[in-house]
Amino acid sequence: MGLRRSLYKTPAQLRAMVEPGLITAAALQALRPAVVAGATTAEIDAIAYETIVGRGAESNFQLVRGYRHTTCISVNEQVVHGIPGERVLQPGDIVSIDCGAQFKGWNGDSAITIVVPDPSRPELVAARQRLSEVTEDSLWAGIAALASAHRVGEIGDAVQTHIESSGEGYGILRDYVGHGIGRKMHEGPTVFNYRVADLGPEVRPGLCLAIEPMVVAGDEATLVEDDDWTVSTVDGRDGSHWEHSVAVHDGGIWVLTEPDGGAAKLAEFGVVPVEIA
Template sequence: MIFLKTEEEIELLRKSNLLVGQTLAEVAKIIEPGVTTLQLDKIAEEFIRDNGAVPTFKGFPNHLGQPFPGSLCTSVNEVVVHGIPNDIPLKDGDIVSVDCGTYMNGFCGDSAFTFCVGDVAPEVKQLLQITKESLYKGIEQAVHGHRLGDIGYAIQSYAESYGFEVVREFVGHGIGKEMHEDPQVPNYGIRGRGKQLKKGMCIAIEPMITQGNREIGIENDGWTVRTLDRKCAAHFEHTIAIGMHSADILSSFEFVEEVLRKDIK
């Protein structure tokens, strides 16, 4: 069942999602070679709780009922999604997707950003750029009267035009009082197909794009998803509300990008 949100509920969703953006910025401040993803996780959990929210990922069960041990999903290089924070130091040239969820005032926030660690190869930087741009191509289609296939087609056609591939097994989702609500939001599709979008629907759009083949496997831990060819994957995610003429982006990369701009200076 799809729940349409009121304006008041959308504002509560916005607060939770802005906190996710601010948390990702706290993480961005310390990402560098030598830092571990466990350190990122600790900073994120403390920041989320200090701001009166709880991390929704921590303890969230997978299809086998295994609880996720971290507050962040930290997916390095060929890990597509659901990487478990660990004590392995990040290396120069790595990329790390950081996916974060919060629960506050009865509503969830969910957003992801893929970071460069030190000096990253140009072809991998391009993967990140195109994945992020494909997210916004999908968001452009997230308006009243369009269909889910319009979002998926926009993402897929853009990513594939650069020679990248789109993961099929993991998709975006509705969001509200629960982190995962209906409908599922694939990052591939056919224009004009799928469920019709309506004003007040709130969804998380999250392209997962691979540098090589899109085939994936799940590790024995029940969570970690890797590309089978071990080439890199990138992941960007925004939570949005469907509008009459344009989508309302409830999460934000602005906090992260402000930190990254300072790092460049």
């Protein structure tokens, strides 16, 4: 019973989750203009750090044992956990950026994917943009499902259904999944991005989840690079990663890592988010 209770937060705790979510969103928004050809991933990481610290928070990624960066930046065949450094972005690169902030002991976690413009290779850019769009839309399909779900596993069903309906034949990473979020960046329950037989815990007020589909253009098989962090596709095909932290409360759901609570994107699904009182 103790583990089960820990999944659900009090109204006051949900309110405390709002600011770290907004700080995380601000960091990702601040770095967007810097994701251009010629920029290094370290320069992009520095913008996120300055934004988070400037808001009185700290990077929760830097609190992970053995990791000293504010973001994970994954390029092309790298899907997640790429380490920022001296890599210079090239025209046409598909870049996934994962970021989080901890504020007064509470956490936010979010990820975006950006395709660097390349007018000389419109077909490549279009293919990569399509991968990003399908991944992002599958995230919103999962969030929308949460609004009426009875069990957490219904999220993965919605994510997989959306990806399959794209007709692109994309793969979904199986070894990397979403999670609960709160006092720690990674808490229970596990949030699968695909259908599972065990639908898991009940969805009810107090549940906070980080939903994060990781989708690849080809086969879902991955490997961990020699840096012991970066996860890349075995077949060298592109990957995309989108993520939001979402709270379930008495009034409905609220996307903590979107300033509008997800209103613009959820409107496409007929879902109206309700601000946490």
